[in-house]
Amino acid sequence: MPKKVILDVDPGIDDAMALCIALFDPDLEVVAVTAVGGNCPPDQATRNVQAVIEQLDPPRWPRVGAASPPDHDLPVDGRNLHGLDGLGGTNLEVAELRSRHPSEKVIADAVRAAPDAVTIVALGPLTNIARVFLRDPELASLVGEIVISGGTVSGPGNITPAAEFNIFCDPESAREVFLSPSTKTLVPLDVTNQIILSYDLFNRLPDESTKVGKLLREILPPAFRAYRQEFGLEGIHVHDSVALIAAVHPELFVTEEMAGDVETMGELTCGATVFDRRRVPAWRHNMEVAVGMDKEKVVQQIIRGLGGTPY
Numbered sequence: 001m002p003k004k005v006i007l008d009v010d011p012g013i014d015d016a017m018a019l020c021i022a023l024f025d026p027d028l029e030v031v032a033v034t035a036v037g038g039n040c041p042p043d044q045a046t047r048n049v050q051a052v053i054e055q056l057d058p059p060r061w062p063r064v065g066a067a068s069p070p071d072h073d074l075p076v077d078g079r080n081l082h083g084l085d086g087l088g089g090t091n092l093e094v095a096e097l098r099s100r101h102p103s104e105k106v107i108a109d110a111v112r113a114a115p116d117a118v119t120i121v122a123l124g125p126l127t128n129i130a131r132v133f134l135r136d137p138e139l140a141s142l143v144g145e146i147v148i149s150g151g152t153v154s155g156p157g158n159i160t161p162a163a164e165f166n167i168f169c170d171p172e173s174a175r176e177v178f179l180s181p182s183t184k185t186l187v188p189l190d191v192t193n194q195i196i197l198s199y200d201l202f203n204r205l206p207d208e209s210t211k212v213g214k215l216l217r218e219i220l221p222p223a224f225r226a227y228r229q230e231f232g233l234e235g236i237h238v239h240d241s242v243a244l245i246a247a248v249h250p251e252l253f254v255t256e257e258m259a260g261d262v263e264t265m266g267e268l269t270c271g272a273t274v275f276d277r278r279r280v281p282a283w284r285h286n287m288e289v290a291v292g293m294d295k296e297k298v299v300q301q302i303i304r305g306l307g308g309t310p311y
């Protein structure tokens, strides 16, 4: 039986890449794709979700959730890496949204419809998921699992010296989700940073006559340019695709049980993820954290998932 997943995304080039993989994976039933503000503002995130699904036209269309405005303005956006529109400045065409159900409602309905059987793959700030749990606390224990792309354990952040982008965007929501009684796996930067895809990726992608090949050939070149300008790197990180693979192929990852929380106030450390790794910890374990992976196999799964030719 295919695994039921909700993809909660803030597209975002690596979010879009994760959608390319998930929407064609016969082992997954993508019951919903829900938008959240992060890399771009909420309305744009919703447009991007709709645009990517329309371009890909997958065999089964998921429900789409619209991102609501956050409680506080987003402190930052991802335009330096993802372009003004979140998808490399491609401004993909989009038809009008047919129904504009808020993401929180779409997530809550999907979890209620299949208790303990839905995995939420959270690839953006945790705003939607925190709202779902605040409105209906019972849902936290009805979610099968949440796999979160975000945070850092030992390494530096990527948006401040201490914080990773998704958590920094909405630390209060991240804290709410971390401390909720849900089953969680965090896939932090320490792991996702280990994969850099070089230009050779373009030789591996399916050709332009395919829907995935066409979309990725539009949105990836701006990402390669941005990574070169920002970091001097001749390659890109694909954090959200790595997190998706962790949800689908957990056997490729090494995880450790940890006790994690989020700093919500520090002047220099707001949005930092903090883990109690003292010899005698006082906090209770509340999540699995990915600490390693079989890098080659994860890359192969990404390329294969895109319908390309693995290395």
Ligand code: BDR
Pocket: 012, 013, 014, 015, 039, 078, 123, 124, 149, 150, 158, 164, 165, 166, 239, 240
């Ligand atoms: C995360 O930040 C976003 O820019 C990416 O889409 C990813 O979800 C990595 O820190």
Ligand code: CA
Pocket: 009, 010, 011, 012, 014, 015, 038, 039, 123, 124, 240
């Ligand atoms: Ca993202």
